[in-house]
Amino acid sequence: MAAISMNSPWPPLRWFGLLAGVVILLTLPLWSPSDYITSIATLAIFFAVASTGLNVVYGYAGLLSFAQVGFWGLGAYVSALLVTDHGFSPWTAIACAGVVCVITSLAGGLAALRVSRDAFVVITLSFSLLLQLLARSWTSLTRGAMGIPGLPSPRILAGDTVLLDGNTASGFYWIALGCGALVIAATWWLLRSRIGRAFIAVNLDENLARSQGISVFLHQLSAFALSALIGGLAGALYVFKLGIVDPGIFDIYYAQMMLIIVIVGGAGHFWFVLLMSFVFTALPELLRLAPELRMILFGLVLIITIQFMPQGLGGYLADRRNRMLRRTE
C-alpha cells in the first residue's frame, strides 16, 4: 500500500486528461448517439461516486469493507420512503439519506472496528446482507419484494422555469453529473487535507501514526462514516433514476462492481478509480455480453489484476514512473 497518490502518475497527462475528461463528460448527451448510451454514462457516474466511497475506506484508510453496497441500498430506501410516505422533496430526502447513513455507520463502526481486520470484512458483508434481509422481510415498511414504485424525477428549477428535468435521459445525466462532481470534488479536497493524510498514515503504519498523536480508531471510524455518506448519497439519487426501489438494490453485483473498480483502478489512486468506473460500466454494455459471461470476465480481471499488479493500474503506472525517474537521475 506504499504507492498511494492523489495525482496521476504522469504530470502532463494530468491536466490534459482532466480537461479532456471534463469536456467529454459535460457534452456527452449532445453527441451521444442514443439515450441508451447516456443512461450507461449516468450509471457510470453513480458507480464512480460509490466506488470513490469504497476507495476512501479501503484505498486510503486500509479497511476492506463490503458495507458500501449496504449504505448504497440504505440511502436508496431512506430517500424513497421519505419521498413516497412523508412527502419530502427528492433533494431533502437525499440529504436525509446521507445523514441516516452516517449515523448508521458510526453506530456500526463502533462495534465492527473492535474486531480484527479479517473479521471486519465479514462483519461489513453481514451488515449489507442484514439490510437486504430487512428490506425483504419488513414488508409493512418496505413493501418487501414488491418494492416502492412511482418515485418522481428530481428537477432543478430557476424560479419557475425548469433548468434540468430528470424525466429525460440527458436531464438526469446532467443532474447526476453535477451532484457526482460535487461529492467527488469535496472528497478529493478532504483527502488532500490533514484528515486525508491521517487516513494514509493510519493505513501505512498504525503504530507510527499513534506515536504521532493520530487516533487510529477515530480516523478509521471517520473514514468509514465518510464512505457511508458518499455511498448513501449515490444510492439515494440512483433510485430516482430507477423510479422504483426493491431489495435488488443490495445485490452482490453492485458490491462486486465497486470492488473491481477500486482494485483494478488501484486502491488509493483517486483518478484511476474514477476512470475505471466508466470502463467497467461501459465495456460490458458495449460488448453486449450475457450476464454470466460478463461476470466471468470481471472475475478473471480481478484474479489477473491481483496476481500480476496487486496495486492496480494506478499503482503499476506510478511504479513505472518512479523507476523511470530513478533511471534518468
Next chain:
Amino acid sequence: MLVSTLVLNGLVMGAIYALIGVGLSLIFGVLEIVNFAHGQIYTLGALALALLVGHFGLGFLPAAFVSALGVAVFGYILYVLFLQHIRKGEFERGIILTLGIGIVVQNALIYFYGATPQIVDTEFSFRDISFLGLRVEMIKAIAVGFAIVSITTLHLVLTRTRFGMAIRALSQNREAALVVGMRPAVIAAHAVVIGTGLAGLAGAVLAPVFTVHPLMGAPILFKAFAIVIIGGLGHLPGAVVASLIIGVSESLAGGLGSASLQDAAVFLVMIAMLQFRPMGLFGKGVRI
C-alpha cells in the same frame, strides 16, 4: 415435543454446517486466508453429486466420495495456481483473489449448467429413521454420519499424528514452526486439500436435502463465515461449537418464530456474540 424436534433438527443442520465451517477455519488457520470461494467449492460438490447420481447412475455413497475427492483435487489446483503466491499479511489480496475465483466458478457453472434448481433423488430419499422417539429423514442422518466421522477423523489426525501436529503448530505459531524446520508450503497444500474436500463433501451430502443450483453456495458461505467468526478465526473446535449453536438457533427461530427470523438468526447470534467476545468464543485475545 416440538422443541425437542426443533433442537434435533438444528443439531443435524449444525453438524453439516460444521463440515463447511471446519474446512474454512482450517484454511484460515494455516494460510491466514478468508476463503471467499468456499461457497462455490461447496456448490461444486453438490453439482458433482447431482451429475454422478442423476447422469451416471452412481449410488449415493460412492458418488459422495468421488465428489469430495474431485473437489479436493480442484482445491489443490487452486492452491498451486493461486493461493501459494499469497504472502503472510496480505489477507486482503487473499480475499479479493478467492472472491474473483468464486465469481468465475459460480458464473461458469450458470453458463454451462443453467441456473434452474434441480432435485437429486437417491436410494435413501423419502425414508425416515427414528432417533430417541423422534423422526429424522434418513438422508439427513447419513449426512450427519459423514460429518461426525470426517470431523472426528480430522480431530484424531490433528491431535495424534506428526502431520496433524505440524498443521496445528503452523496455525498457532508460524515463526516457531519455521524455526524447527517445517515446510509450510507442503502443510498449507494439505490444509487446502482437506478444507476444500470437506466443503465438497458437505455439498455432496446436502445435495439430496436441498435443491441443487449454481447459486446455492452464497447463503451457506455466509453461515460458514459467521461460524468461524463466532468460534474464533482458525479455531477448529470453536467452529464445531459455533456450527451447532447456529444450527439450533436457526431451527428454533424458524420453528417458534417466522421464516425471516430464521434467516436473521445467524446475524443476531453473531452480533450478540461479538458484543461479549469480539475475538470469538475461543479466539485469541489479540487484534491481528
